[in-house]
Amino acid sequence: MASRFWAGGSDTDEDEEKKTTSEEESTDDSSSSDSDTEKKGPSKFMVGSSDSDSDDDKRVVRSAKDRRFDELKGTCEEMRNKLNINDWGTVQSLFDKLNKQMEKTLKAADSLGAPRVYIKMLVELEDRLYATLANKELTKKMSPTNAKALNTMRQRLRKHNPAYAEQMEKFRANPESEEEPDSEDEESDEEDEAESGAEGEEEEDGFEKIKSAKEKKKDKLLTMDPKEITYEMVNKKLQEIVLSRGKKGIDRQDQVEMLSYLATVAKGPYQKVEVLVHVVSALFDINPSMSSHMAPPLWRRCVGVLFEVLQLLADNPYIVMDEHFEGNEDRTEEPEAGVDVKVWGNVVAFVERLDDEHFKSLQVIDPHTHQYLDRLKDEPLFLALAQKVSDHLARTGDTKSLARVALRRIEHFYYKTDAVYDAMRKLALQQKEAANVVQEEAENGDEIPDEEEEVAISKEAVVVTVPADFTLSESCMELMNQLAVTIYKHGDERTRARAMLCSIFAQAIRDEFYTARDMMLMSHLQDNVQHMDISTQILYNRTMAQLGLCAFRAGLISESLFALGELCGSGRVKELLAQGMSMSRYQDKTPEQEKLERRRQMPFHMHINLELLESTHLICAMLQEVPVLATSGMEKRKPLSKTFRRLLENHDKQTFTGPPENVRDHVMAATQALMRGNWRKAYDYLASVSSWSLLPNKTEVLDMMKAKLQECGLRTYLLSYGSFYRSLSQEQLCKMFDLPDKQVHSVVSKMMMDEHLSGSWDQPTSTIVMHAQNPTRLQALAEDFADRAGALVDLNERALTLRTGGLRGEDDDAGPRGGYQDGNYSGQRSGRGQGRGRGRGPMLGGLSGYDGGGRGGRGGRGGRRGGFNSSGFSVFGGGDARFQGGLRQKSQAMQFERMTNLGRVADRRQ
Incomplete structure (x- = not known):
């Protein structure tokens, strides 16, 4: 059996090999057989053929x-x-x-x-x-x-x-x-x-x-002599390309090339403008998606075509561009010069689309690469185009569109400092010089070698440079003011609001705080900004952030805290400034919402440094809150910055605090040092924050912050430790806080006038004499109320003892209920008429809270604990003690006492 098995296995292998070889040789075998005897295989289908075997x-x-x-x-x-x-x-x-x-x-x-x-x-x-x-x-x-x-x-x-x-x-x-x-x-x-x-x-x-044949049909016009091409042929080909736009299977790049060639063979300026406008539209069609940006070479080529269109419109003012014009398909010849004719197109829409594409490209490109810098160099090219469009609209009298273009221009200037603006002007001049060099080379006959389409597009894009007649004003604020006036005159509500915010932003980065603040208050934008679109709200948040930074650089701490408090206290600074996505576990966003939010993100070169913003907000909150925390034993105030208070509480709860690492740690460490009056250590912590290097006037800002810390340290020290002194020397305070005599005298005198410091100046010795603090009117009234309540309770007890059978021998020893004990008025609970304790002396230190309570109608209820401590500084927290039946018992006791006295007198007479 085994031999059969192995034999069968070998037979099957041989059969498989034979099958594979037979498949290859089947054609030869079938061809060798006669077609008359066997009608199988390929020979079957070859019957009747006139060819040989x-x-x-x-x-x-x-x-x-x-x-x-x-x-x-x-x-x-x-x-x-x-x-x-x-x-x-x-x-x-x-x-x-x-x-x-x-x-x-x-x-x-x-x-x-x-x-x-x-x-x-x-x-x-x-x-x-x-x-x-x-x-x-x-x-x-x-x-x-x-x-x-x-x-x-x-x-x-x-x-x-x-x-x-x-x-x-x-x-x-x-x-x-x-x-x-x-x-x-x-x-x-x-x-x-x-x-x-x-x-x-x-x-x-x-x-x-x-x-x-298809290629020849497509390129028929390209192979013809330009002199043989007629106006009607160009018009017919143009209409054919326009009708094929948007269809599937159409090569958009071929359309752009064909339209570009038609522009070179156009018969007259009117037809050339008409073709060039469609060239711009075809270039936009190459990238139809709104989620991706147009390639920079295509963008530059589109700008170059628009320059050519604007030049033709300026040379031929009888050509009017109208976006609602449907076109003349039946026109067979160029219109006469001087007769007004319309052509389809909207230059303003083209400019806005180019601006959006430039903005989107800056959002996507890595800001740490040379590609990002090369893309930024295209900004003067766009500004030159926008200026030419503005000149064209001014000639045609379209003021509404002029305001739209002016807003696009002002949005490229408002965030630039004078140094950045000057650098952009130099870049524009260099590009103009490069354009002149390229023009000279072209006149000398230098040719560009033939390459592929994309390479050709990039070559053409390199040639597109700033026109020779483009000029930028020497002062950025002058140019912005001119554009803002145009917008205020002819723009709509949204355009005017954005122009106002841009102007405020520009004033703030130039340290003109009072001008920017007055413009913000007069515009009343803070009242209506919640009803505006999201991009305008983002611009408002950016403006308020710069306003707060400007106030801090000017030394206006309270104004800076007011401007930055709501923004930095929200916990969503990145999202509000459109500088990142906030990923919250409790907030689910749909893909559409995330996509829209990503489209609104600001490019990297327009970002406001978040670390600088946070450090400014926390330092301002520290300078305002630390003196308040020093006086918390005397008065309780609403926190000026909840964010700062929360961070300070979390920092105090930590068992072990290591060296500071981030901005918050540095500010919290400085706060702890400042609360002890150690302003030098606090300054060292704050000066080591790395974000100060972003400021152009770093030295001035640090000097201002040092002066504010010295003043805040002086106030905090006097409020915290002033009660432990009988007198303080002005000279000693000057040495401790490194302040001049006049400033120390001014700060201390202001604290005395505001009743934050109980003391007076001794002018001959230049010392501060600390006074024992007298109770306030509320504290005095509370003390009087406690005395009257104690007397009333004592009277009720006497009346009760007389009713129940006499004083029982306690008249001499027993003091009034809740009497004076150990220098404190001890509040005893009035209950069912049983008094406890014996009074043993006058009040020495103050009044402790009277706790009225107990059951029944004879006792007082509800008095809260509170009063003066030994030093008299704590807030009196006593409430209104309500005594149920107190006055009634007083009158009954007085009547009972009169009756008792009358009875005693009668007994004596007897």
Whole structure:
């Protein structure tokens, strides 16, 4: 049995081998049989043919090779489809299948070289593989199985592709040649297969003829002599391109090139303007998505086309641009010069779209690269275009559109300091000089070499520079004021509001605090900003932040805290300033909301440093809150900054506090030192914050902060430790806080006038004599109320003892209920008429709170604990003690006492 099993196994292997060989030799076997005896195989379909048997044999061999070649091409197409969807698991299996088919194709073709289709597939596969590996975001989103297949493909290509390295290099050098040159080379080696090769060439030539016919039909106008092209031909071709816009399968790049050529052969300025306007629209169509930005070369080329349009409109004022004009399709000739004609287009919309595209590109580009700096250099180009558009609108009298363009211009200036503005002016001058050099080279006959389309576009974009007649005002504020006046006259409500905020922002960064504050108060924008659009609210928040920073640089601490308090206390500074996304666990945002929020983000060069903003807010809060905390034993005030109080409480709760690391730690450490009067240590903590290096006047700001810390330290020290002194020397205070005599005298005198410090000046000795603090009116009234309450309780007790059977021998020893004990008026609970304790002396230190309570109608209720402590500084917290039946008991006791006295008098008389 075993021998049969092994024999059967060998037989099956031999059968499989025979099957594989029989498939390859089936065509030869079938061709050798007669067509009359057997009607099977390919010979069945060759019956009735006029060709010879040898010709039939050759055709059958050709079909077998073609079948292998078609299978190879089909697998390549399937691999391309899977590459487009990044299905690398399927690509891996198809790659194995492709290699097996490649071996069969080489056997069938008896060739040693790989077909061009196979080489092309290897090149595409290698390029797509390395492009996918370079895209980190895409690889992170892949499933583990797909990522594993991607890495496997990379390793297999490293081992497989070196064998075809030379052929791949040749293909990369000349990728536009025919796809199947190998098959034709093989056919040329055998003269017997010439007819079949001719037939295949006829089909291929037929396809090539159709393709070339289409190209000739497309390029018919390009091949004609420009002198032979008529106005009607250009107009017809223009309408054809306009009608094909937006359709599927249309190459937008070809449309741009065709329209650009039509502009060169246009017959007159009117037709040229009409064509150039459509060139701008076609350039915008290349990037129709709002989520992505236009490529910088296309952007520059679009600006160059608009420069040409504006120049034609300036030279031919009879051409009027109207966006509601539908166009004259039936026009067959150029209109006469001087007759007003309309052309479709909206230059203002084009300028706004270019501004938006420039803004979006700055949002996406990495700000730490040279590409970002190169993109910033395009700003003078846009400003030159906006100025030319403003001049055109001023000539045509379109004041409403003029205000819109003026707002776009002012939004490029408001955040620039004088130094940045001067640098931009120098850049514009350099670009003008470069434009003159390029113009001279063009006049000398230098030509640009022919390259691919994208390279040509980039070359043209480099040529587009600032026009020679573009000038920027020497003063940025002068230019902004001119633009703001135009907006205030002709703009709508939103435009005027944004122009006002831009002007306030510009004044604030130039340290004109009072001017900026007055403009903000007069505009009343703070009352209506919540009803404005989100971009205007972001601009308002940015303006308030700069206003607060300006107040701090000017030494106005309370004004700075007022401006920054609401913004920094919200906990969403990044989101409010549009400088980042706030990821909150309790807030879920839809993808649409996140996309809209990302579109509103400010570019990096327009950011306000958040660390500087936070340090300014906390330092201002510290300088305002520390004196209040020093007087908390005497008066309780509402916190000026809840954020600062919360951070200070959390810092005090920490068991161990290490050295400060961030801004908050530095401010909290400075606060602890300042509360002890150590202003030098507090200044060292604050001066070590790294954000001060962002200020141009760093030394002046640090000197101002040092003076504020000295003054705040003096006030805090007097409020905290003044009660422990009988007198303080002015000279000693000057040495402790490094302040001049006049400033110390001024600060202390102001504290005395505000009743924060109980003392007076001794002018001959220049000392501060501390006074014992007298109780306030509220404290005096509370003390009087406590005395009266104690007397009333004592009277009630006496009346009760008389009713119940006399004083029982306690008249001499017992003091009044709740009497004077150990220097404090001890509040006893009045209950059911039983008094406790004996009075033993006058009040020495103060009055402790009377706690009225108990049950029944005879006692007092509800008095809160409070009163004066030994030093008399604590707040009297006593409430209104309500005595139920107190007055009634007093009157009853007085009547009872009178009756008792009358009885005693009667007994004596008897």
